Amino acid sequence: MNGPHDLGGQMGFGPVAPEKDEPYFHAEWEKRALGVTLTAGAMGAWNIDESRHARESLHPADYYASSYYEIWIKALETLLKRHNFVTENDFKAGDAVDPAATPKRVLRAENVPATLAKGGPCDRPVEGPARFSLGQRVRTKNFHPTGHTRLPRYARGKEGVIDAVRDGFVFPDSNAPGQGENPQRVYTVVFSGGELWGEGADSALEVSIDAWESYLEPA
Amino acid sequence: MAARVRALETILTRKGLIDPEAIDVIVDTYETKVGPRNGARVVARAWSDPEFADWLKRDATAAIASLGYSGRQGEHMQAVFNTAETHNLVVCTLCSCYPWSVLGLPPVWYKAPPYRSRAVIDPRGVLQEFGLTLAANKKIRVWDSTAELRYLVVPQRPADTDGWSEDKLAELVTRDSMIGTALAREAA
DSSP states (O other): OOOTTOOTTOOOSOOOOOOTTOOSOSSHHHHHHHHHHHHHHTTOSSOHHHHHHHHHTSOHHHHHHSOHHHHHHHHHHHHHHHTTSSOHHHHHHTSOOSOOOOOSOOOOGGGHHHHHHHOOOOBOOOOSOOSSOTTOEEEEOOOOOSSOOOSOGGGTTOEEEEEEEEEEEOOHHHHTTTSOOOOEEEEEEEEEHHHHHOTTOOTTEEEEEEEEGGGEEEO | OHHHHHHHHHHHHHTTSOOHHHHHHHHHIIIIISSHHHHHHHHHHHHHOHHHHHHHHHOHHHHHHTTTOOSTTOSSEEEEEOOSSEEEEEEOSSSOOOOHHHHOSOOHHHHSHHHHHHTTTOHHHHHHHTTOOOOTTSEEEEEEOOSSOEEEEEOOOOSSOTTOOHHHHHTTOOHHHHHTSSOOOOOO
């Protein structure tokens, strides 16, 4: 979707503000927000693509007014309601009022190290040869799906070069709405600054994205 | 927001859906165990050992795992090496993708709109805000982490560090130098 999250090339947000010796957390609640997000995700009711889509589906005004942990929590509330773990009644009461769906699993403290160490690999075997080869010129599709996609707007309809042929990976566009992993090969595609930004672009700039095969056509 | 998160944790805990002690372990992990020290060890090894550097170039996930760093948001790693000609910069314009296993949790600016919007269109301007001015003819390669690959920048080894131990070299490798918003520290 052409949502507020798709920020590449947007203007008006002002300078970057690096913080010297930045702490990992700026408030106690941020620690709990990280932990609640990870432990709730570990229930296995939704995948990372659905959670990303929940975040980018926040109203743009809300998205831009929120810190990243705030975005996480707002999206988490949506996911918990959608999957019947928490109801509006629960939120109103600030307590467990209604019964909840049964999770696939509950992440216990003793299992956290192993779970974090394992991570969630998204590579999947794909059959058949790669459609594109190293050095080949390709053009990204110009599309505007209303659902989740990982092809950013600034890189749509642009001509670039295959810089790396990667493994097969879960396809986010179908995985986010629960339509299956449908793995596809991923390619690193590199574009010149001029191709992306036109007049006045930095001539010594190259930008690459990682693109699923169906985002690409031969140039 | 503090009250909202507390309420959420309470609801989920009372329903038996989460274990609050698991949250404590997660927080402790990312406050004390997983951070940019990990990435600095990887870079220092690459500077010291050409064979390791070569492995890191070919198969970063395996090379990094050999030092004990793997797992969440580091499942599929790619190391990109700065050279005399090219400076690398990593961003996630769509969300906040970041190599947790080697750099830990991302800083606020990495997740915020100013960096995410401008890193791909005006990287030189962004770098200047970090106090880094690159020569006009230095190429910049920006890596937008739009899939599940996570990028680690290997900065150039600073001059006058011949014979330094890996521990000493690792001290020169900052978090920002592994994102690409800084160079490695100079030898004091």
